[in-house]
Amino acid sequence: MSIKTKDFKSFAYTIPPPGQIYLARLRQGYGEASILKPLAQLADKIDEAWGGIEPPYKGFAVPCLTTWLPGHNTKIVTFCLRFIKLLYNEPMKVGIFDSGLGGLFLTKAITETLPEYDYIYLGDTKNLPYGNRSREAVYELTEAAVDYLFRNDCELVILACNTASALALRKLQREYLPKHFPDRKILGVLIPMAEAAAEKRSRSIGVLGTVGTIESGAFIEEIRKIDPNVEIIQNAAPLLVPLIENNGMEWSNPILKEYLDPLRNADSIILGCTHYSIIRGEIERFLDEEVQIICQTDVVPEKLRQYLNNHPEMDAKLSKNGNRNFFVTDITTQFLELAPLWFGDDVELELVEY
Numbered sequence: 001m002s003i004k005t006k007d008f009k010s011f012a013y014t015i016p017p018p019g020q021i022y023l024a025r026l027r028q029g030y031g032e033a034s035i036l037k038p039l040a041q042l043a044d045k046i047d048e049a050w051g052g053i054e055p056p057y058k059g060f061a062v063p064c065l066t067t068w069l070p071g072h073n074t075k076i077v078t079f080c081l082r083f084i085k086l087l088y089n090e091p092m093k094v095g096i097f098d099s100g101l102g103g104l105f106l107t108k109a110i111t112e113t114l115p116e117y118d119y120i121y122l123g124d125t126k127n128l129p130y131g132n133r134s135r136e137a138v139y140e141l142t143e144a145a146v147d148y149l150f151r152n153d154c155e156l157v158i159l160a161c162n163t164a165s166a167l168a169l170r171k172l173q174r175e176y177l178p179k180h181f182p183d184r185k186i187l188g189v190l191i192p193m194a195e196a197a198a199e200k201r202s203r204s205i206g207v208l209g210t211v212g213t214i215e216s217g218a219f220i221e222e223i224r225k226i227d228p229n230v231e232i233i234q235n236a237a238p239l240l241v242p243l244i245e246n247n248g249m250e251w252s253n254p255i256l257k258e259y260l261d262p263l264r265n266a267d268s269i270i271l272g273c274t275h276y277s278i279i280r281g282e283i284e285r286f287l288d289e290e291v292q293i294i295c296q297t298d299v300v301p302e303k304l305r306q307y308l309n310n311h312p313e314m315d316a317k318l319s320k321n322g323n324r325n326f327f328v329t330d331i332t333t334q335f336l337e338l339a340p341l342w343f344g345d346d347v348e349l350e351l352v353e354y
Helices: 005-013 020-030 034-050 058-068 074-088 103-113 135-151 162-167 169-180 190-199 211-216 218-226 240-245 253-263 274-284 296-310 312-317 333-343
Strands: 093-098 119-123 154-159 185-188 204-209 231-236 268-272 292-294 324-328 349-351
Touching: 093 103, 093 135, 103 119, 103 274, 103 296, 103 324, 103 333, 119 135, 135 154, 135 162, 135 169, 135 211, 154 312, 162 169, 162 185, 162 190, 162 211, 162 218, 169 185, 190 218, 190 268, 190 292, 190 296, 204 211, 204 218, 204 253, 211 218, 211 231, 218 231, 231 253, 240 253, 240 274, 253 274, 268 274, 274 292, 274 296, 296 312, 324 333, 333 349
Parallel strands: 093 119, 093 154, 119 324, 154 185, 204 231, 204 268, 268 292, 324 349
Antiparallel strands: none
16 A cells, blocks of 8 residues: 555645754664665655754755655554654653633643643643533544644643543553553643542532533443442533633523532532633532632642652653643634633634544
8 A cells, every 4th residue: 555645735734854963873773674765765755855954944844854755664664654753852841731721721821831841732622512512523633633733743642621531531541542642641630620529528519511521421430430429410511611601601500500409418529521620610609608619720730740750751752832822623703712811811722633
């Protein structure tokens, strides 16, 4: 099977400028072995593509690489590309994925806690909300987004979307990562939130989430691993994300009352959707003062700090230039207005397809 140009455009786009040291190593070590000659050939072509430009001018590299790749054996060239990228060991970024723009609120909290890292935010605004979709649809959409982030130099991806964490995370970790990116990591937000709730030692814990998250039973499963005796009260809130994303909270009072009434007897309540952090103040107005709110913006940034402290090998791979990029799959006037409000700074949304 031979490669078609379109199949490798996105992959070739991510190849970094190679540098003379390992190009020489490729030519010297593999140029004489007949089965690995494509490595030496590819080294020459990548060198030609980048032309020593720093920072890399990818618009020139893509056509150069993709005019050479067609006609070569797929498996050999795939191996060559991944081998060269591995040798380069380019510092990588932290990717944050959400089904919409609600994850910007969490991204703001993370970047305030860990400002030195480089971040790529990806919001699937074209397909939001995820909460009412099937498990299969959520997995398919989440895998595509994660794959995009990994192909754009993310070493670690955080699923800011609770629905994606509940319905897609385990399969991604068990099946997708070992096959495609065995050296990368995907983390969810659901387990840190469940741990934070269990640590409160409440007699009863309420969970407010999307239909998909609630029906998955993921919060119940994770909380009971820590505290098997705690009472857990759940309620789905399918209308909240559309209201939040469409700036419609002025009509939310009767809806919030309907969703929160079943949770009134809980000692603490998990806001089990990234978007709910944005309306924390509105939610608190419907609850007694002694009810403890467990919110992603309070929990996830510190949990991420702990994770990186406990995994110095991961921390060493992450670039630390304080850069932020914001990608979305659809842009509307509404999104352009909400993004800076939720991130708290000027946000330049870039439209992407994958």
